[in-house]
Amino acid sequence: MFGDGGAKKEAKRARKEEEARQFRVKIGTQETRRKFGEAFNDKYYDDLMATTKAAYTPDMERQFAEASKQLRASLLRAGLGNSQVAINKEEDKAAAHAGAVNEIEQRGIGFQNERKKDVAYAENTVLNQLNQTADMGAAFANASAQIANNTKPPAMPMLGQVFTDLSAGLATQADLERYNQNRYNVFGRIPGWNERNRYTRNVGGT
Amino acid sequence: MEPLTWIMLALMAAGTAASAQGQRKTGQARAGVMQEERERRSKQQKEGEASAMNTAEAFAQTKAKEEARAAELAASSAKIAAPTETAAGTKFLGIEAPQTSTQMVEGYKGAQARAQARADQHHAAMGKLSAFGDVMLDNSILAGKNAQDIGQGAGFTQGWQQNVLPALMERANGAGRDWATAGDVMKLAATIMAPFALGQSAAASAAKAAGEAAKQGVLSTPTNMFNAYQLPGLQPGALSHLSPMLKAAPWRGVPFPL
Numbered sequence: 001m002f003g004d005g006g007a008k009k010e011a012k013r014a015r016k017e018e019e020a021r022q023f024r025v026k027i028g029t030q031e032t033r034r035k036f037g038e039a040f041n042d043k044y045y046d047d048l049m050a051t052t053k054a055a056y057t058p059d060m061e062r063q064f065a066e067a068s069k070q071l072r073a074s075l076l077r078a079g080l081g082n083s084q085v086a087i088n089k090e091e092d093k094a095a096a097h098a099g100a101v102n103e104i105e106q107r108g109i110g111f112q113n114e115r116k117k118d119v120a121y122a123e124n125t126v127l128n129q130l131n132q133t134a135d136m137g138a139a140f141a142n143a144s145a146q147i148a149n150n151t152k153p154p155a156m157p158m159l160g161q162v163f164t165d166l167s168a169g170l171a172t173q174a175d176l177e178r179y180n181q182n183r184y185n186v187f188g189r190i191p192g193w194n195e196r197n198r199y200t201r202n203v204g205g206t
Numbered sequence: 207m208e209p210l211t212w213i214m215l216a217l218m219a220a221g222t223a224a225s226a227q228g229q230r231k232t233g234q235a236r237a238g239v240m241q242e243e244r245e246r247r248s249k250q251q252k253e254g255e256a257s258a259m260n261t262a263e264a265f266a267q268t269k270a271k272e273e274a275r276a277a278e279l280a281a282s283s284a285k286i287a288a289p290t291e292t293a294a295g296t297k298f299l300g301i302e303a304p305q306t307s308t309q310m311v312e313g314y315k316g317a318q319a320r321a322q323a324r325a326d327q328h329h330a331a332m333g334k335l336s337a338f339g340d341v342m343l344d345n346s347i348l349a350g351k352n353a354q355d356i357g358q359g360a361g362f363t364q365g366w367q368q369n370v371l372p373a374l375m376e377r378a379n380g381a382g383r384d385w386a387t388a389g390d391v392m393k394l395a396a397t398i399m400a401p402f403a404l405g406q407s408a409a410a411s412a413a414k415a416a417g418e419a420a421k422q423g424v425l426s427t428p429t430n431m432f433n434a435y436q437l438p439g440l441q442p443g444a445l446s447h448l449s450p451m452l453k454a455a456p457w458r459g460v461p462f463p464l
Contacts (some may be wrong), residue, residue: 007377014373022362029358033351061289087313091321097289097324105282109336113343120347127354131361143415 005139021134029127032143036123039147045112051153052108058102059159060120067163074167093166100162111154122146208410210403218398224389228382239374246366250359257352264345271341272334279333279340280326282451 071093075086126146130139 005380007373007380011370011373011377014370018365018370021365025358025362027380062288082307082310084313085315087310091317091324093323094318094321098321098328101325102329105279106332106336109279109340113340116343116347120350124354127358131358132263159421 024134024136025131028130028134028182029137031136032123032126032130033140035143035147036119036138040115040119041149045115048112048115049105049108051110052112053104054113055156056107056159057103059107060104060162063159063161063163064093064100067096067166089166093163096163096166103162104159107156111156115150115154119150122150152175208403208407210399214396214399217392217399221240221389221392221396224385224392226389228384228386231380231382231385232379235378236375239371239378242374243366243371247363250363253359254356259353261349261352268341268345271344272337275340276330276334276337279336280330282333298356369419390427416424 001030071089075081075083075089080086123143123146124140126143129142130136133139
């Protein structure tokens with residue numbers, strides 16, 4: 001009847017603006033999370049692991065084959081082709097292979113976790129910006145850029161030499177034993193046996 | 207009482223009632239705004255609690271998730287067995303053993319079985335070691351998202367309180383303005399009307415009293431006042447000669463200053 005000085009209109013405007021702002025933030029958050037979730041889903045991380053294995057496994061298998069040949073050559077040079085040492089080395093070799101496989105797996109897990117952290121950080125940055133500005137368009141553009149940045153394959157350093165110590169020491173040990181050195185004395189403590197002329201026949205021994 | 211007096215009294219009563227109604231309207235509007243605010247805060251609080259509970263549950267299930275992840279990782283690595291020959295079919299070891307050397311063949315088989323056992327153990331241990339970090343990372347990411355949701359809810363409440371609540375309160379404060387203004391107008395009218403209404407009433411009373419006094423041979427009301435006063439040195443009725451002057455006075459009807 002007498003008017004309210006525009007208070008009703010102002011209240012209506014303030015309510016409308018704030019509700020619209022909160023709506024934009026909410027919808028923007030859902031959409032941003034959906035975009036990140038779709039880009040970085042379980043399949044993405046499985047593929048990252050598969051890519052890591054595909055990148056490292058051929059190199060590892062090549063090294064394994066090479067180390068196996070080196071080991072065989074070392075055993076044959078030492079005259080240990082048919083020996084318990086060869087059998088023991090076979091066990092060590094297979095275990096080293098398992099370790100190498102695990103190393104690759106660990107690298108893959110590391111890449112996955114690193115990527116998960118980067119993605120969470122990127123998503124957080126986008127949503128913080130959205131919370132501050134309520135600008136969905138800018139948030140989506142930023143999200144797309146962040147997703148593009150994070151879908152690049154991670155830098156994969158070389159695997160390095162993983163089977164170097166497989167045949168190490170084998171030739172040296174055999175040579176030493178041939179020269180009556182560094183033998184394992186089994187009977188040295190038994191009375192009547194002495195170290196100079198009574199010892200077991202060690203590997204590669206005479 | 208005279209009609210004007212009745213009108214004045216009615217206006218005063220209506221004005222007071224209108225003011226009360228205005229205050230009631232303002233109070234109701236303010237209560238409505240505060241109720242909405244309380245409901246918003248309550249909703250935000252419940253959403254925040256749900257997010258916090260979600261985080262707590264994720265961390266509470268760490269052990270079970272860790273075991274599942276460890277088994278998954280161990281199984282993933284264990285699938286890959288050490289090859290015994292090249293892609294071309296050349297055996298890595300054992301080819302130097304004669305076909306008859308069953309001892310060597312059996313030895314290799316035993317070695318590979320032992321190696322497999324070692325590898326399984328290694329994979330299981332590494333899986334267990336990695337699983338904790340994996341699960342905790344997932345938990346932390348989830349906790350971060352939940353914390354962000356809680357922060358967003360708090361931001362919404364803050365935004366409402368800063369941007370909308372003052373405007374709503376301003377509007378609520380003016381909700382009873384119409385009634386209050388109407389009440390004020392009526393009270394003002396009653397106040398303006400009061401001297402006339404009360405004067406008319408007093409004059410009517412005086413005329414009535416004078417009429418009755420005349421019947422009884424007593425002075426009319428204004429002169430009775432002089433008669434009634436017992437001033438020092440004056441006998442009762444000493445000023446009764448003023449009575450005709452008072453009756454003829456131009457300000458007759460206006461309440462006498464004495």
